[in-house]
Amino acid sequence: MNGGHDLGGMHGLGVIDAKPEEIEPVFHAEWERRMLALSLASAAHGRWNIDVSRHARERQHPADYLRNSYYENWLVGLETLLVESGLISANELATGKAEASAAPTLRATGPADMAAGLRKGHPVDVPPTEPPAFEIGSVVQVRNFNPTGHTRAPRYTRGRQGTIAGLHGCHIFPDTHSVEVEEAHHLYSVRFSAEELWGSGASGSAVFVDLWEPYLEGL
Amino acid sequence: MPHDGHDHTDPPDDLALRVKALESLLVEKGLVDPAALDVIIDTYENKVGPRNGAQVVARAWTDPKYKQLLLTDATAAIAELNYVGRQGEHMVCVENTKDVHNLVVCTLCSCYPWPVLGLPPSWYKSAPYRSRAVSDPRGVLKEFGTELDEDVEIRVWDSTSEVRYLVLPEKPDGAENMPEDALTNLVTRNSMIGVEKASAPGTGGAL
Numbered sequence: 300m301n302g303g304h305d306l307g308g309m310h311g312l313g314v315i316d317a318k319p320e321e322i323e324p325v326f327h328a329e330w331e332r333r334m335l336a337l338s339l340a341s342a343a344h345g346r347w348n349i350d351v352s353r354h355a356r357e358r359q360h361p362a363d364y365l366r367n368s369y370y371e372n373w374l375v376g377l378e379t380l381l382v383e384s385g386l387i388s389a390n391e392l393a394t395g396k397a398e399a400s401a402a403p404t405l406r407a408t409g410p411a412d413m414a415a416g417l418r419k420g421h422p423v424d425v426p427p428t429e430p431p432a433f434e435i436g437s438v439v440q441v442r443n444f445n446p447t448g449h450t451r452a453p454r455y456t457r458g459r460q461g462t463i464a465g466l467h468g469c470h471i472f473p474d475t476h477s478v479e480v481e482e483a484h485h486l487y488s489v490r491f492s493a494e495e496l497w498g499s500g501a502s503g504s505a506v507f508v509d510l511w512e513p514y515l516e517g518l
Numbered sequence: 519m520p521h522d523g524h525d526h527t528d529p530p531d532d533l534a535l536r537v538k539a540l541e542s543l544l545v546e547k548g549l550v551d552p553a554a555l556d557v558i559i560d561t562y563e564n565k566v567g568p569r570n571g572a573q574v575v576a577r578a579w580t581d582p583k584y585k586q587l588l589l590t591d592a593t594a595a596i597a598e599l600n601y602v603g604r605q606g607e608h609m610v611c612v613e614n615t616k617d618v619h620n621l622v623v624c625t626l627c628s629c630y631p632w633p634v635l636g637l638p639p640s641w642y643k644s645a646p647y648r649s650r651a652v653s654d655p656r657g658v659l660k661e662f663g664t665e666l667d668e669d670v671e672i673r674v675w676d677s678t679s680e681v682r683y684l685v686l687p688e689k690p691d692g693a694e695n696m697p698e699d700a701l702t703n704l705v706t707r708n709s710m711i712g713v714e715k716a717s718a719p720g721t722g723g724a725l
Contacts, residue, residue, distance in 0.1 A: 307625035307676065309649040315661050317641035320707050325563045325637055330534040333541055335562065335637070336555035341544065343554075349680075353627055369628070369643045371533060378540070386549055395539040397546045405549065413554035417561055420604040423680045451678045453625050455652065467608070467681055486679055488610075497653050504672035506652050509679035 300354075300447050303361025307455040308497070312365075334370040338377050343408040343416060346384035350477035354449035355379040423471040425483035432512055433487060437463040439515040441489075449477030452514045459496055460518065461489040464507060472511050485512040567636035568707035570601045571684060574634055575710065576701035578611075579689045589613055592684060596634060606633035606682055612675060613686045614712070619670050620685045621659070621712035623651035624677040631682035635707060642711065652676055662713040685709065687716040 306312070326332045342352065356364070356376035364372060381387045386405075391398055408416065433439060443458040444450075451473045465488035472482045489510050493501035544550040574596055578585035588595040592609035596602070609631060612620040624630065625648050630638040641647050651658050655672045659665070666672065675683045687709040693701060696719065708714040 304626055306645055306649040308653040309645070312645040312649045315641050315644065315646045315650075315658065317639070317662065317708075317713075320639070323639050325567070327640070328534065330537040332559045332563070333537050333555070336558040337537070337541055337544060337550060339558050340550040340554050344549070356627070365645060369640070374533070374537060374540070381544075387543060387547065391543060391547075392540075395543050397543060407548055407551040408554050409551050410553040410557045413551075413557045414561070416604075417558070418603040420602070420607040422607040424608065451626060453676065453678060455625075465610075467679065470608075470679060470681075473679075486681070488681075501653070503668065503670075504655050504674060506674045506676060508676045509681050511679075 300357060300449065301445060301454055302357040303359065303364035304357045305454050307453045331370045334373050334377075338373050339417075340408060340413065341377060341381060341386070343413065344384075344386065344405065346386060347380050348476055348479070349421065350449055350473040351479065352376060352380060353473075354477045355383075357449065424467075425469045425471060427469040427483075427485065429485075431466055431485040431487075433463045433485075433515065433517065435463050435465065438518045439463060439487075439489060440518055441510065441514055442516055444514075446474065448474065450474050450514075452510060453508065455496055456489075456491065456508055456510065459491055461491040461495070461508075464488045464490040467509065470511070472513065474511075474513070486510070487512070487515070489515070562632070562637050566601075566603075566633060568634070568705075568710065569702070570599070570636075571631075571634035571707070571710045572702040572705035573599055574601070574611075574684070575686060575705045575716075576698045578686055579693075579701055580698045585686075588686065596684075601633040603633050605629070606631050608679075608681045609634075609684060610675075610681055611684045611686050612673065614688045614715075616688070617670060618673060619659075619666055619712065620673045620675060620683075621651060621655050622675045622677065622683040622685060623648060625649070625652055626676075626678060629677035629680075629682060631684050634684055635710060639707070659713060662708065664714050685712040687712075690716050690718045692719045 356372045359375055378392055382389050382392055440460045441456045467486040469483040470486040472484045475482045487510055488507050491506045493504040545552060578588045588611045592611040596609050614620055628638055628643040652674050655674050690704055704717045706714060709716045
């Protein structure tokens with residue numbers, strides 16, 4: 300979707316204002332610690348995947364997305380996911396009071412399993428069933444498409460021409476994964492010149508974007 | 519409310535209470551285990567961070583075979599040092615040279631290689647960085663005090679998939695004979711994102 304999260308090339312968002320590395324804490328407040336932990340622990344129930352989760356944050360009004368702090372967007376996303384997945388009810392969220400205990404089949408992940416899960420991660424590569432349509436050096440154009448659902452093709456790449464710079468194998472396709480349909484497609488590293496993306500005044504740089512085969516057309 | 523100076527993104531005062539209420543509800547319903555929450559926080563606040571990435575870089579600077587593996591199969595190379603897991607499942611390492619400078623961003627969210635760098639700093643997740651890293655990388659680098667010669671090609675890596683990028687900075691002049699342990703002190707987090715070069719010996723460097 301063309302949401303408030305798709306920021307590449309946008310203007311007017313201010314200076315970067317980076318704190319010196321040696322003084323910036325990992326978390327800036329206790330609630331940020333809790334927010335990270337609650338998000339990961341809730342996700343361990345397997346009721347949603349990473350693309351569903353990203354889409355829950357992206358679906359906010361763009362003004363809210365941009366105004367919120369980072370972990371506030373995580374909070375909004377988690378509240379959406381918990382209610383939509385049925386893990387909590389909208390009324391429970393509103394009142395903060397539990398109305399019925401979790402179904403008996405649901406068991407919170409304990410500390411040992413959580414530690415193991417963090418180390419294991421969630422690989423998304425899948426053995427290919429078809430050969431890749433493109434090879435290194437192929438010239439491609441990103442389709443000019445504007446899906447209202449989740450996609451990982453940034454707006455600034457659509458309709459632009461690039462060159463295949465690398466093949467990552469087949470990875471789960473986020474656009475369908477975000478609606479719980481698991482497809483895999485070849486994933487490419489596509490090189491775009493600065494001139495192609497930003498016009499003749501831009502030079503001396505290139506942007507490499509990971510894009511799945513369904514986003515691309517051969518030229 | 520403590521804040522990080524980003525006035526327009528300051529959380530409202532009731533945010534901490536809202537998170538607390540949600541945590542209480544999830545614990546009461548048995549959906550999260552408080553001990554597991556502690557594991558997550560301890561892992562990313564105390565155990566996993568950019569010192570891991572610095573070990574990878576220092577090894578690559580001193581061991582040509584390791585560097586070769588890092589540049590061809592970064593996931594395997596990094597796993598050799600036992601840095602594995604969430605948000606590092608598919609790693610790619612990109613090498614800075616005198617002609618090429620690499621810079622990593624995630625314009626769509628905040629993708630970042632957790633096992634080697636830990637959680638991303640605020641600026642990496644911020645709208646100013648995410649919007650301009652792809653369209654004005656030279657301007658972004660200047661904001662970090664990094665000035666590159668005009669003929670250096672800047673390669674920006676937008677982390678749109680589950681592939682995560684680690685920059686292998688150039689080994690600084692004067693570091694040729696330093697042992698691996700000492701070299702890690704020259705490798706800053708920012709140099710592995712690509713907004714800076716590695717520190718020159720004797721300039722303080724990383725923590």
